[in-house]
Amino acid sequence: xxxxxLTGGVGGAKLVLGLxxxxxxxxxTAIVNTGDDFRHLGLWVSPDLDTLLYTLSGKANAVxxxxxxxxxxxxxxxxxxxxxxxWFALGDGDLALHVLRTMRxxxxxxxxxxxxxxxxxxxxxxxxxxxxNDAVATSLETDAGRLAxxxxxxxxxxxxxxxxxTFDGAKQARSAPGVCEAILSADTRTILIAPSNPYLSIxxxxxxxxxxxxxxxxxxPVVAVTPIVGGDAVKGPTAKLxxxxxxxxxxxxxxxxxxxxxxxxxVDERDPTAQLSLPTFACDTLxxxxxxxxxxxxxxxRFADSLR
Ligand code: FO1
Ligand code: CA
Numbered sequence: 392x393x394x395x396x397l398t399g400g401v402g403g404a405k406l407v408l409g410l411x412x413x414x415x416x417x418x419x420t421a422i423v424n425t426g427d428d429f430r431h432l433g434l435w436v437s438p439d440l441d442t443l444l445y446t447l448s449g450k451a452n453a454v455x456x457x458x459x460x461x462x463x464x465x466x467x468x469x470x471x472x473x474x475x476x477x478w479f480a481l482g483d484g485d486l487a488l489h490v491l492r493t494m495r496x497x498x499x500x501x502x503x504x505x506x507x508x509x510x511x512x513x514x515x516x517x518x519x520x521x522x523x524n525d526a527v528a529t530s531l532e533t534d535a536g537r538l539a540x541x542x543x544x545x546x547x548x549x550x551x552x553x554x555x556x557t558f559d560g561a562k563q564a565r566s567a568p569g570v571c572e573a574i575l576s577a578d579t580r581t582i583l584i585a586p587s588n589p590y591l592s593i594x595x596x597x598x599x600x601x602x603x604x605x606x607x608x609x610x611x612p613v614v615a616v617t618p619i620v621g622g623d624a625v626k627g628p629t630a631k632l633x634x635x636x637x638x639x640x641x642x643x644x645x646x647x648x649x650x651x652x653x654x655x656x657x658v659d660e661r662d663p664t665a666q667l668s669l670p671t672f673a674c675d676t677l678x679x680x681x682x683x684x685x686x687x688x689x690x691x692x693r694f695a696d697s698l699r
Contacts, residue, residue: 399588400438402618402625403423406691412685413689425502426528426592433493436481441485443519445459448514464480466481466486467480522595527561530543561599575609577610581611584613586625586676588627590632613652614694614695656672657671660673660675660676672690
């Protein structure tokens, strides 16, 4: 029996790393957001896929939350002296992924094939699937105009007030081979929604035709892990974004957002669950240490099994 995880970057990578400590890697499939992907300096960058690759192969810069540990920056420093755009920091080692990915995409290989090869070369045994091989670009309508995701997130540090979020190309995109099959498989024991940003990391996945329908049709229970802890977001702009979208920063808002898609919700023990009308399980969901990640992964699996 296997476990399927829908995930964005950092938070999801922690949960998946926890799962790899308790399940054989070949029983784990991660379906990864690619709405953050963009072309930069001519290179195709896939931040969430790369965060998973780095995390699962022990190369991640845990403090920074993206990129590699022990990275060097000769490329970026040289680029800067030449007047090149330096707001998006591509490290020397990180660059290798983007160069090789871009070269292979221009040759006709799919993002899924390239990702599988990268994972194989780095000894990452789980199945890592991009949500789609087609380009889907998250963009935001803000008080500073319409912004591409990285322009909002990195260049403007999430400062603009968000009015609406769109996933350009999603309607025409096809889910990557294996995505809906994994969700619908009779061998799938549990489907987890990682504690990633629901609006920026999970919604792009749900916008790809067929994925949400597959989740609703799946026999395996769908369980989300809360991205809200103690009435605040664990990381990033989730809380600010929720306020701007006019919803309370609470697990109840997240549960309402996912609605009937969820069969269960793993919430943090610090937050009230009285308003929640679906099955919940409360525990300490913060994932600082590896032991924390294992504990949250174990709690999610046990809770999901109780819903089967
Ligand atoms: N995030 C930043 O805040 N600043 C950066 O310069 C930056 C560079 C970067 C390079 C490669 C990569 O894969 C990710 C990078 N990120 C950077 C992270 C990033 O784009 C976002 O955190 C994710 O897209 C959100 O999940
Ligand atoms: Ca279902």
